[in-house]
Amino acid sequence: MTIAKLHRPLVLVAGLMAVLALAALTGIFADDRTLVGAPIWLKPFKFAVSIAVYATTIAWLLSLLERRPRLAWWLGTTIAGAMLGEIVIIVGQAVRGRQSHFNVGTPLDSALYSIMGATIAIAWVATLVIAVLLLMQRLPDRADALAVRLGILVALAGMAVGFLMTMPSAAQLAQGRPSIVGAHAVGVADGGPGLPLVGWSTTGGDLRAGHFIGMHALQALPLFAFALALAGHRIARLREDRVRIRLVGVFAFLYAGVTVLVTWQALRGQPLTHPDALTLAAAAVLLVLTAIGTAWASASPGRAPAAIPAGALS
Structure with missing residues (x-):
């Protein structure tokens, strides 16, 4: 192209x-x-x-x-x-x-x-x-096609997280006619301590994390499929369409899960850098399911039984 x-x-x-x-x-x-x-x-x-x-x-x-x-x-x-x-x-x-x-x-x-x-x-x-x-x-390659389709769907969900930021907080509603309606942060005011460059709050929840991660599924999933295709030159298993398709599906599940997880964490007013036990438990479940999915996706497809010679049954 x-x-x-x-x-x-x-x-x-x-x-x-x-x-x-x-x-x-x-x-x-x-x-x-x-x-x-x-x-x-x-x-x-x-x-x-x-x-x-x-x-x-x-x-x-x-x-x-x-x-x-x-x-x-x-x-x-x-x-x-x-x-x-x-x-x-x-x-x-x-x-x-x-x-x-x-x-x-x-x-x-x-x-x-x-x-x-x-x-x-x-x-x-x-x-x-x-x-x-x-x-x-x-699309010619089925793994690439799946990556593109799932990538744009997850990206749409990530973009939609931005609409949550426009909702007024309880403090803003209490002002009657506030000059600021909506915020990036949850539980704290915008403009407090944050991560370098991105500025995501380190004292409260921040919806920009889920928004950013979800949006970039547009790039992450197709790049993952491309990486699998490149790795197929050295790893024979990855030359099988079925394996690459499954792995793309598992990665999309992980990526969407992370987007949902960090958005849920932010809505609870929790900093990305300080997850509580509930968030860690949900992350652990996500990782276990991803590991199981990866093992399933990487398994060699079962071989069809060998054909029985026509004269063997006579």
Whole structure:
């Protein structure tokens, strides 16, 4: 697959985001302003990187579709436009020194936040339609096909976690007309101590963990299938389609399970770095089931019984 065959608007968006990421990275060091406890250009940097990866992946997925090329083009163009609209608002709010997400403090801030919500909803629906088209598309390698299909479905679930962040907290509802509605963190205020770069809270739950992990199933599952195919050059068992298909299914189960687990952990107001006994027990069950599934998937397919010579029964 050459770049020329990829969806051009999405490739263009990916290129623009790469440039923006470099500019925002410069801003992190050149601009000493902070917002919600983080450098003001950190959010534009993270979103530029994320959108670049997302746009590139969707462009590749669209290249797999042989039917309905016009619909595929419009879906990709819709996603490209939605992503551009979102990043323009994020950068614009950073320039203004204003919070882009959850900010309803002024009519302008509220309108911009509503537009951002609309762009995400549009991108989610367009991605869902692409998922349906991929479910109907016949792909040459069955393990790769399964990885692509399960990857986009898990990614849709991860994207949907973002909608949980828009729900107002009890403290915000108690204010009557709050200027901030929704949050990344659960049980603590946004902007507190967090993990390096990603900023996920280390004192309370943080829905960004499940959102991030789930979204990147789009890349993780196809890359896993690709790694299995490469390993098949050295490991004879992995040359069998059935084994690779099963292993992709087991990895998808693990990946989806981790997404659900960290989201559940966050909703309970628990930091990702400090799981309690219940979370650890659930993680242990997930790992045991994955180990059992891996053993099953790796088992050599049973051989058919040898044919009995025609004269042996006479």
